[in-house]
Amino acid sequence: GPEGSRSLLLDVHREPVMSEHPYGWLSLLPPIVAIVLAMATRRVIPSLLLGILASAAVLEQGAIAPTIERFVALQLWPALVETSKLQVFAFTMLMGSMVAIVSRSGGMLGLVDTFAGLARTPRMAQFTGWLLGLFVFFDDYANTLLLGKTLQPLTDRLRVSREKLAYIVDSTAAPVAGLALVSTWVATEIAYIADGLAKVPGGAELNAAELFIDSLPYRFYVWLALLLVPLLALMGRDFGPMLAAERRARRGETDRSGAGGEATLPVDELEASPGVPTRWWNAVLPVGLTVAAVVAFLYRSGVDPEVPDQTWRDIFGNADPFGSLVWGALVGVVGAMALILPQRILSWQETLDAAWIGATKMVPALTILWLAGALSAATGNDASGDDEATAAAFAADVEWGVWSIGERAETTEDRQAGFVALQEKGFDAARLWAVARGLGLTDGQAAALLPLGTGPTPAVEPYPHRAYRLYTGEFLWGLIGERIAPAWLPTLVFILAALIAFSTGTSWGTMALLMP
Numbered sequence: 001g002p003e004g005s006r007s008l009l010l011d012v013h014r015e016p017v018m019s020e021h022p023y024g025w026l027s028l029l030p031p032i033v034a035i036v037l038a039m040a041t042r043r044v045i046p047s048l049l050l051g052i053l054a055s056a057a058v059l060e061q062g063a064i065a066p067t068i069e070r071f072v073a074l075q076l077w078p079a080l081v082e083t084s085k086l087q088v089f090a091f092t093m094l095m096g097s098m099v100a101i102v103s104r105s106g107g108m109l110g111l112v113d114t115f116a117g118l119a120r121t122p123r124m125a126q127f128t129g130w131l132l133g134l135f136v137f138f139d140d141y142a143n144t145l146l147l148g149k150t151l152q153p154l155t156d157r158l159r160v161s162r163e164k165l166a167y168i169v170d171s172t173a174a175p176v177a178g179l180a181l182v183s184t185w186v187a188t189e190i191a192y193i194a195d196g197l198a199k200v201p202g203g204a205e206l207n208a209a210e211l212f213i214d215s216l217p218y219r220f221y222v223w224l225a226l227l228l229v230p231l232l233a234l235m236g237r238d239f240g241p242m243l244a245a246e247r248r249a250r251r252g253e254t255d256r257s258g259a260g261g262e263a264t265l266p267v268d269e270l271e272a273s274p275g276v277p278t279r280w281w282n283a284v285l286p287v288g289l290t291v292a293a294v295v296a297f298l299y300r301s302g303v304d305p306e307v308p309d310q311t312w313r314d315i316f317g318n319a320d321p322f323g324s325l326v327w328g329a330l331v332g333v334v335g336a337m338a339l340i341l342p343q344r345i346l347s348w349q350e351t352l353d354a355a356w357i358g359a360t361k362m363v364p365a366l367t368i369l370w371l372a373g374a375l376s377a378a379t380g381n382d383a384s385g386d387d388e389a390t391a392a393a394f395a396a397d398v399e400w401g402v403w404s405i406g407e408r409a410e411t412t413e414d415r416q417a418g419f420v421a422l423q424e425k426g427f428d429a430a431r432l433w434a435v436a437r438g439l440g441l442t443d444g445q446a447a448a449l450l451p452l453g454t455g456p457t458p459a460v461e462p463y464p465h466r467a468y469r470l471y472t473g474e475f476l477w478g479l480i481g482e483r484i485a486p487a488w489l490p491t492l493v494f495i496l497a498a499l500i501a502f503s504t505g506t507s508w509g510t511m512a513l514l515m516p
Contacts, residue, residue: 044368052374052378088322097356112154125154184365193208209321282336301318405435493514497514
């Protein structure tokens, strides 16, 4: 009946207003589940899903049906349709399409061939791999995929070990993508940073893109990784297993199939077909056009004609990073098509097929981003990520409160008791005041009837969204905030990130688990 259905609406508000943490140790369960399972199974996506499911179970006190409903409708769906996330998805898939078109048309192979003509010694082959790795800055996956395949014949011919090639490619792919201002990493990292800022008091006033730019000089790992590759190449100072591998390669033993490697890298559907003309400008021009378009859109969205003496920091700090990246990537895709189709290198259908394949290759990374956003929201401290669900629940609570007091209260004392009962059900000051207005009370009447500390300006509530969020960060801070010196936090985070990255094999997954 109506009363039973309304009582179910109140079940999400289980506890009265309190200063104690509403979930305690249980608030740590979702991230622990996600991190431990990711390290144990090396499968980030199922681990994140189970972490989100654990958060839903904690919020719903283990009730099966409400847990499943929250998991799907209030956690996964809002994280998927959030505007900034959709923009990141669009940018990343467009970049994947552009990379695929460039690769399938032979542009990347032409660029490699151009540089390969300069390499005549093992040392110069390694240095060439590093230079090309710096150029393919727009995506780490594309960097590894393109350079790993195209450089292998060159390094085999010049007797550079497959182990050294893998090191060169991997030590340029992720680091350069993490520093580039236009890459799939930029959009993703800014999204993660924004998720984290949402949990910090006053964090909403900070600009995630500006914070990302500010962090670039302090990314010591990626700077040193990029510096170490040419140093080792030019100095020839190898050690340990790499030294043994290089000595074998100098003897002509570059193919180590018997040592667990494959004789050749697997054929990829984006590899240029035999006989396709390899022209370096088919790679350079689309990438350059994309970078120029992104910078132009950033400037256009960030400049304010009414504000004099704007610095570049002011302009790019006020810019719309996600929208600019999307439009810039779209310009890059269209530009690549307009450049390659007139050359008759690929047919229209082949171009569309390559674009589709390139976009779909980004899906696993985007799935991680989606699930990381959902887990971040569940363990956070606000309900801004699912405004519609929050507003609906708020309205349902107010409707129930108006009905409850209006139906049952006959005297002033009854109304006072009704407001106290609502507060004990978990109604915060905002809900109590909305109920009073719903009953048609004046400000004076409401102030006389509502519990102490409640007024037109809602009282400060330490956990106002505890029906939707776990406040994990607040619990962790209360647990270790006074026990660990802040100076140790970077080291501890670095060690934890290294363990997770080594165990799971994914940088995107590590960022998704830790950064928010």
